[in-house]
Amino acid sequence: MIGHRVWAIPEGFIPGRSFSQQPELVSHEAACILNASDEPASVELTLYFEDREPAGPYKVEVEPRRTKHMRFNDLKDPERVPRDTSYSSVIRSNVPIVVQHTRLDSRDPHIALLSTLAYPVES
Amino acid sequence: MIGHRVWAIPEGFIPGRSFSQQPELVSHEAACILNASDEPASVELTLYFEDREPAGPYKVEVEPRRTKHMRFNDLKDPERVPRDTSYSSVIRSNVPIVVQHTRLDSRDPHIALLSTLAYPVES
Amino acid sequence: MIGHRVWAIPEGFIPGRSFSQQPELVSHEAACILNASDEPASVELTLYFEDREPAGPYKVEVEPRRTKHMRFNDLKDPERVPRDTSYSSVIRSNVPIVVQHTRLDSRDPHIALLSTLAYPVES
Amino acid sequence: MIGHRVWAIPEGFIPGRSFSQQPELVSHEAACILNASDEPASVELTLYFEDREPAGPYKVEVEPRRTKHMRFNDLKDPERVPRDTSYSSVIRSNVPIVVQHTRLDSRDPHIALLSTLAYPVES
Numbered sequence: 001m002i003g004h005r006v007w008a009i010p011e012g013f014i015p016g017r018s019f020s021q022q023p024e025l026v027s028h029e030a031a032c033i034l035n036a037s038d039e040p041a042s043v044e045l046t047l048y049f050e051d052r053e054p055a056g057p058y059k060v061e062v063e064p065r066r067t068k069h070m071r072f073n074d075l076k077d078p079e080r081v082p083r084d085t086s087y088s089s090v091i092r093s094n095v096p097i098v099v100q101h102t103r104l105d106s107r108d109p110h111i112a113l114l115s116t117l118a119y120p121v122e123s
Numbered sequence: 124m125i126g127h128r129v130w131a132i133p134e135g136f137i138p139g140r141s142f143s144q145q146p147e148l149v150s151h152e153a154a155c156i157l158n159a160s161d162e163p164a165s166v167e168l169t170l171y172f173e174d175r176e177p178a179g180p181y182k183v184e185v186e187p188r189r190t191k192h193m194r195f196n197d198l199k200d201p202e203r204v205p206r207d208t209s210y211s212s213v214i215r216s217n218v219p220i221v222v223q224h225t226r227l228d229s230r231d232p233h234i235a236l237l238s239t240l241a242y243p244v245e246s
Numbered sequence: 247m248i249g250h251r252v253w254a255i256p257e258g259f260i261p262g263r264s265f266s267q268q269p270e271l272v273s274h275e276a277a278c279i280l281n282a283s284d285e286p287a288s289v290e291l292t293l294y295f296e297d298r299e300p301a302g303p304y305k306v307e308v309e310p311r312r313t314k315h316m317r318f319n320d321l322k323d324p325e326r327v328p329r330d331t332s333y334s335s336v337i338r339s340n341v342p343i344v345v346q347h348t349r350l351d352s353r354d355p356h357i358a359l360l361s362t363l364a365y366p367v368e369s
Numbered sequence: 370m371i372g373h374r375v376w377a378i379p380e381g382f383i384p385g386r387s388f389s390q391q392p393e394l395v396s397h398e399a400a401c402i403l404n405a406s407d408e409p410a411s412v413e414l415t416l417y418f419e420d421r422e423p424a425g426p427y428k429v430e431v432e433p434r435r436t437k438h439m440r441f442n443d444l445k446d447p448e449r450v451p452r453d454t455s456y457s458s459v460i461r462s463n464v465p466i467v468v469q470h471t472r473l474d475s476r477d478p479h480i481a482l483l484s485t486l487a488y489p490v491e492s
Contacts, residue, residue, distance in 0.1 A: 002254055002336065002367050008125055010155040010190065010223035011238060015147075024261075024330070032256040034294055034334040048157055048190045067256065067294045067334035084147070088157040088190035088221075090125065098334075098365050100256035103236070110233035110356035110479050113349065115257060116240050117362050119221050121125050131371055133401040133436065133469035134484060138393075171403055171436045207393070211403040211436035211467075213371065226482070233356050233479035239486050242467050244371050248377055248459065248490050270384075270453070278379040280417055280457040313379065313417045313457035344457075344488050346379035356479035359472070361380060363485050 002036040003096035006121035009089045011101065012047070014073055016083035019109040027106045029072045031091060031118070034098040035062040041093045047081065048088040055079055062097065091118070125159040126219035129244035132212045134224065135170070137196055139206035142232040150230060152195045154214060154241070155223045158185040164216045170204065171211040178202055185220065214241065248282040249342035252367035255335045257347065258293070260319055262329035265355040273352045275318045277337060277364070280344040281308040287339045293327065294334040301325055308343065337364065371405040372465035375490035378458045380470065381416070383442055385452035388478040396475045398441045400460060400487070403467040404431040410462045416450065417457040424448055431466065460487065 015027040035041040040063055046056035058075050062068045072081045072089075081087065091099055099118035104111055138150040158164040163186055169179035181198050185191045195204045195212075204210065214222055222241035227234055261273040281287040286309055292302035304321050308314045318327045318335075327333065337345055345364035350357055384396040404410040409432055415425035427444050431437045441450045441458075450456065460468055468487035473480055 002252070003365070006125070008157055008159065008221045010157040010221045010240075011153075011192070011225055012155075012190075013192070030257075032258075032332070032334065034254055034256040034336075036254065036294065036334075036336055048159065048188060050190055050192070054188050065294060065300050067258070067296055067332060069257070069259070069296070069332040086155070086190060086192040088155065088159075090157075090159055098254045098256045100362065100365075101238075102257055102360065103238075105234065105236060108233050110354050111351065111358050112234050112236040112481075113351060113358040113360040114225065114236040114238035115347075115349075115360035115362050116223065116238050116485065117256075117365055119126070119223075119240055119243075120365075129371070131403055131405065131467040133403040133467045133486075134399075134438070134471055135401075135436070136438070171405065171434060173436055173438070177434050209401070209436060209438040211401065211405075213403075213405055224484075226484075228480070228482060231479050235358075235480050235482040237471065237482040237484035239362065239469065239484050242372070242469075242486055242489075248375070249488070276380075278381075278455070278457065280377055280379040280459075282377065282417065282457075282459055311417060311423050313381070313419055313455060315380070315382070315419070315455040344377045344379045346485065346488075348380055348483065356477050357474070357481050359474060359481040359483040361470075361472075361483035361485050363379075363488055366488075 001096045003098040004120035005093050007091045007099040007118040009101045009118045012087035014083050015105050015107050018106045025106050029103045030069050032069045032100045033062050034067050037095045038064045039095050041095045041097050043093045046090045050086050124219045126221040127243040128216050130214040130222040130241040132224045132241045135210035137206050138228050138230050141229045148229050150228055152226045153192050155192045156185050157190045157221045160218045161187045162218050164218045164220050166216045169213045173209050247342045249344040250366040251339050253337045253345040253364040255347045255364045258333035260329050261351050261353050264352045271352050275349045276315050278315045278346045279308050280313050283341045284310045285341050287341045287343050289339045292336045296332050370465045372467040373489035374462050376460040376468040376487040378470045378487045381456035383452050384474050384476050387475045394475050398472045399438050401438045401469045402431050403436050406464045407433045408464050409433055410464045410466050412462045415459045419455050
């Protein structure tokens, strides 16, 4: 079994501007989720903010032996993720997964990138 | 309980120049702190330098179920964090938290970013 | 013994364009593999995608007391890694190794970098 | 006691060019070492390459309650670190330390950054 069932990403910030509207180059943050198991992963995200109660759960399915590069930009239900706003996320799955966090900042045409593994929570 | 009570970030360096004074785009370093617990987190930072004794403790509160993207730039008490100076930090909390480190370098208008999880200290 | 036998990298994306064809500056992703042991490491990679079954195993040898900065761009057998496509990877070795993930994005002449340690899978 | 005695950094690559010779902006890689203990840390580095036997040990001292942002560029004894060459490093200390890896790439005036925690080796 590869991974953990609970992960946390303390950093979160989607820049509100993008020099390009090409999907690849829009400013975005992603949680890259690997489900290397043979069962579907039912994943739930909760978002934490600086000045209000958490939002969620957001529900995401990751099929067996698949990856999903889930953009926080695309989350809509129960609510859109605000831009230019600091947040954190906690990710819970019914089967072990592995999670990596990335941001592409394209406020300027010369993009900047960051990435780190998420934090695997002991259970 | 999500996280650890003690974290370390070996890297620290706030560039002394910024092409813009917009808060989002000023050169800065941050410790993004997630307190997913239901109790307030009383957090204390100690800063380590290359050529003198540590500074601190700096005190930060993070409310229950909240994140705080704390900029090292904004620390003032007991003393300001010097710019263009190498430092490290140790972060202690009374409740478990999760910590991620980021730098935005805007000495040039085409910014650069870095990020990593902090190091969770066994206790 | 330094390292783990199994590692996972949830993020994977090789940009399909590069402003330069110089090997150093072509857009690429790498798994930097350290084999600090005194035995050869037989390494096998499996790639996971968003919409089809995994590809692999890809076989890589890392000699004793050597590093290999293996570019995903160069993998050809059993198949080439598609560009502009999200993937993840799992890396298995017969001896302990340490793995770090990097991307150099040179779609623009002003390159962007990201890096993180891979996730060491408990065994 | 904060940290581990042995750390590994699989990635290593010092770009051979820099748009500026200002110390802050020269292309470089660093191991940021935090010694939060009350004893001096005697640190030894070994460098691993793709096509020859390891180099080292390189010796570095980190005073009690100090950080050292050690540039691989500055290592000279037993030999200089070659530029434009892939390497890895293993870092051993007599007391627990914490290690983070960074690269600043200034081949272009619009710099790129990467960083990650090093890998704490179980002992």
